[in-house]
Amino acid sequence: MRVHLIMPNIGYSINRSGKYADFKDNARMEPLQLAAIAGVTPPDIELEMYDERCEELPYDTDVDLVAISVEIFAARRAYQIAQKYREMGVKVLLGGIHVSMVPDEAAEYADSILIGDGENIWQQVLEDLKNGALKAIYRGAVSCPAPGVYPDRSIYKGKKYLPLGLLQFGRGCYYGCSFCAISKYFDKQHYRRRVDEVIREIEQMDKKFLFFVDDNIVADIDAAKELFRALIPYNIKWVGQASIDMTRDKELMRLMEKSGCVGHVIGFEAVTQKGLKLLKKSPNIKEFNNYDEQIKILRDYGIQSWAAFTLGHDNEDMDSIKTTLDFALHHKFGFAAFNILMPYPSTPLYLQLEKEDRLLFKGKWWLDEDYRFNHAAFIPKNLSPDELTEACYDVRKSYNSYASIGKRLLKVLSDRKTMSRIAMLTKYSLLFRVESFKKQHMNIGMRGKLGNI
Numbered sequence: 001m002r003v004h005l006i007m008p009n010i011g012y013s014i015n016r017s018g019k020y021a022d023f024k025d026n027a028r029m030e031p032l033q034l035a036a037i038a039g040v041t042p043p044d045i046e047l048e049m050y051d052e053r054c055e056e057l058p059y060d061t062d063v064d065l066v067a068i069s070v071e072i073f074a075a076r077r078a079y080q081i082a083q084k085y086r087e088m089g090v091k092v093l094l095g096g097i098h099v100s101m102v103p104d105e106a107a108e109y110a111d112s113i114l115i116g117d118g119e120n121i122w123q124q125v126l127e128d129l130k131n132g133a134l135k136a137i138y139r140g141a142v143s144c145p146a147p148g149v150y151p152d153r154s155i156y157k158g159k160k161y162l163p164l165g166l167l168q169f170g171r172g173c174y175y176g177c178s179f180c181a182i183s184k185y186f187d188k189q190h191y192r193r194r195v196d197e198v199i200r201e202i203e204q205m206d207k208k209f210l211f212f213v214d215d216n217i218v219a220d221i222d223a224a225k226e227l228f229r230a231l232i233p234y235n236i237k238w239v240g241q242a243s244i245d246m247t248r249d250k251e252l253m254r255l256m257e258k259s260g261c262v263g264h265v266i267g268f269e270a271v272t273q274k275g276l277k278l279l280k281k282s283p284n285i286k287e288f289n290n291y292d293e294q295i296k297i298l299r300d301y302g303i304q305s306w307a308a309f310t311l312g313h314d315n316e317d318m319d320s321i322k323t324t325l326d327f328a329l330h331h332k333f334g335f336a337a338f339n340i341l342m343p344y345p346s347t348p349l350y351l352q353l354e355k356e357d358r359l360l361f362k363g364k365w366w367l368d369e370d371y372r373f374n375h376a377a378f379i380p381k382n383l384s385p386d387e388l389t390e391a392c393y394d395v396r397k398s399y400n401s402y403a404s405i406g407k408r409l410l411k412v413l414s415d416r417k418t419m420s421r422i423a424m425l426t427k428y429s430l431l432f433r434v435e436s437f438k439k440q441h442m443n444i445g446m447r448g449k450l451g452n453i
């Protein structure tokens with residue numbers, strides 16, 4: 001049997017002469033979710049993976065199943081690809097976080113959908129396919145891969161991803177931020193793999209620079225310490241995602257540094273207590289004074305911050321946006337992302353905005369051909385949607401200007417960091433600068449209306 005796994009692209013951009021240009025993601029990372037599925041695919045299945053972020057799809061009709069991963073920004077495109085294959089008579093299965101959030105919608109575009117995690121149910125899908133009995137819905141328990149189950153990274157071969165090896169220690173998070181799809185998907189639970197399992201996986205990987213894509217790698221502090229201790233002998237460098245409350249535990253920070261951690265994506269989200277409360281960002285509400293103490297601790301332990309901010313909560317106005325930018329500039333974070341608050345379906349934020357009739361694009365921005373990347377998809381309280389979009393873009397431009405990047409690099413130099421740290425910061429600052437501007441205003445999905453490609 002032949003099965004194709006597909007990672008869809010987000011959409012297309014408009015080039016200088018006003019013509020559509022297909023978007024290529026030069027900062028693309030390994031699609032771990034598809035390697036996870038490949039890892040549980042029996043060897044008698046002829047499996048190939050196509051990543052539309054860097055290559056054309058084959059639209060091969062001689063294939064028994066096309067299985068597509070769906071994340072919200074690529075959902076429109078995923079459905080278009082699904083439609084095209086189905087018109088060609090090929091069976092299509094859709095899986096991924098967006099499918100789990102809106103299964104009824106996804107089911108309209110597929111022969112079969114997979115809700116939840118894939119590892120524990122994929123072999124059943126293939127068995128049913130072999131027997132000509134593919135079901136319309138599969139449900140995989142949400143958890144972590146069982147011991148002995150590893151991603152098959154051979155599917156990445158030749159696709160030229162960033163030289164970062166993606167892996168997971170745990171999945172999910174105990175917190176319940178109002179805008180977070182993960183909190184809903186994992187129902188505020190956190191699941192972990194055994195430390196020896198993670199170590200075995202690292203031993204099999206050919207990379208020395210790793211990205212733990214855990215939603216919150218310090219969700220369970222004792223487990224995190226156990227992992228960090230075990231990582232020390234491996235002499236790797238790694239980055240992760242962690243909540244700011246990690247700074248409370250000095251032993252955790254010391255082990256993190258010793259284990260080779262060089263940085264984290266940290267959701268600061270807002271720099272006022274009111275903003276944090278509106279976003280229900282509980283790990284920060286507890287910590288918030290002005291974050292000076294926490295940021296000093298991160299610096300003391302050599303942890304770079306990729307600070308993530310979310311603009312657009314109900315107390316946001318031009319002044320608070322400026323305060324957020326000033327805060328980020330003041331602290332000279334290695335990287336900072338200024339994201340517009342997005343209503344992801346099924347989240348508490350989405351339900352609240354829906355109730356208050358404040359959703360734009362009839363509530364389904366991810367399907368709308370007029371929706372553009374990084375644009376507001378709801379009516380903010382104190383600004384117009386366009387004002388929020390523009391302010392967010394302006395802030396991004398300021399933070400990513402060459403002058404601002406230069407100042408941050410000087411800070412790293414004055415902190416006497418190693419040459420490899422400085423080289424890494426320079427490379428990724430310039431890369432993310434280009435990629436974040438490229439994506440701005442980009443349409444999602446490919447040209448034409450859904451159903452008309």
Ligand code: B12
Nearest residue numbers: 029030032033067069071072095096097117118181182213
């Ligand atoms: C790493 C990561 C990134 C990386 C990119 C990763 C990559 N490979 O390209 C970076 C940091 C660049 C990134 C960027 C963004 N991300 Co991101 N990211 C993640 C993160 C933390 C981990 C993804 C991952 O590898 N998971 C591990 C795999 C194994 O788990 P999984 O994806 O859930 O897959 C399992 C199941 O869903 C299922 N499954 C998934 N696909 C398929 C397909 C088939 C065929 C089958 C059978 C099963 C199946 O089986 C898998 C194994 O069990 C997730 C959160 C999360 N926990 O998933 C957010 C997440 C996917 N990101 C999200 C968002 C919003 C973004 C951004 C838009 C943020 C922003 N504002 O800029 C951007 C842009 C994304 C884009 N498309 O360009 C949201 C998506 C929300 C949604 N409703 O879809 C998430 C869920 C985070 C969140 N808290 O809400 N992201």
Ligand code: SF4
Nearest residue numbers: 173175177180183215
């Ligand atoms: S702390 Fe992060 S992963 Fe956890 S619920 Fe909040 S935004 Fe989501």
